[in-house]
Amino acid sequence: MAKTKKLAFICYPGQETFIEPIVREYEKRPQYQVHRYYTDQQADVIAAVKWADILWLEWANQLTAVATQVYEIKSKSVIVRLHSYEALSSLPTRVNWKVVDYLVFVAPHIRDIVKMQIHDIEKQVCTKIIPNGLDIDNIPKNKVFNMYDIAYVCNLSLKKEPAMMLQIMAELVKFNPAFHLHSAGGWQDKGCEIYMKHMAKEMGIEENITYYGFVENMETFWPGKGILLSTSFHEGHPCNIMEGMARGLRPVIHNFIGAKGLYQEKYLFNTVVDAINMITEWSATTPDEKDYRKYVIDRGWTKKSMMASISKLIRLCGKKA
Structure with missing residues (x-):
């Protein structure tokens, strides 16, 4: 029997609106052990990185910057999803993109805005466009x-x-x-x-x-x-x-x-x-x-389409983990 993968979702409390439906979907899948880390505490982030095989970091914010500096993250599979407001700030420049496997944008123009301040972002990390999806x-x-x-x-x-x-x-x-x-x-x-x-x-x-x-x-x-x-x-x-x-x-x-x-x-x-x-x-x-x-x-702006794209990324990460 294949070993289950440990999948951690990290997000600031109160900002989990977009990620929670994805977490619930993965809780139904027996091949994954799923933990939520909705926290603003550095100790919790460190614990999540140490525990998980695969990390999903929701928002490219200070919490994500902290997570990507944890030593153990180098041996983990890491996905970061960047939504909107982060692109207008310096937050993406604080993230160690070298330890991130996939950077997910919700729209092409957000990637373009990030490239205004991180010109070589697509050389530092593999980027994907996955639109939000409605149920x-x-x-x-x-x-x-x-x-x-x-x-x-x-x-x-x-x-x-x-x-x-x-x-x-x-x-x-x-x-x-x-x-x-x-x-x-x-x-x-x-x-x-x-x-x-x-x-x-x-x-x-x-x-x-x-x-x-x-x-x-x-x-x-x-x-x-x-x-x-x-x-x-x-x-x-x-x-x-x-x-x-x-x-x-x-x-x-x-x-x-x-x-x-x-x-x-x-x-x-x-x-x-x-x-x-x-x-x-x-x-x-x-x-x-x-x-x-x-x-x-x-346009594929449905939960079904979004989950298909996300599942593909996490499967790819699972092969590495």
């Missing part, structure tokens, strides 16, 4: 679409450009007071919260925006919404947009760097005027919900 079978399409109800799904920070959302909403309400924006996500910046609520009042649109905060069960949030608005200036492979499209919402996406590689140009806007025109034109028609869901599936 599409458990994400139903909306039965009803109100094209005046706009979903805005993200934790609110300056990176998400929520001030642009206010400008868009102010003009939409002038066009038709029925427009209402529904924001699901917590505030990550107190100054941002104060400004947003102040400006909404000054613009006279505070009654047209509802802040739900963190939504525990998003199944209660999505029904009835017809449009998904994203104003972020930087994204990797955003799950909020994917899920909105899978549910049949029309996407209205700010043209962040890399967006054209992910979405059709008809879904993208450069200016506030562009976004307003898209939304007002679409508000008079029924969404092509099947097309949006099909787009997600055809």
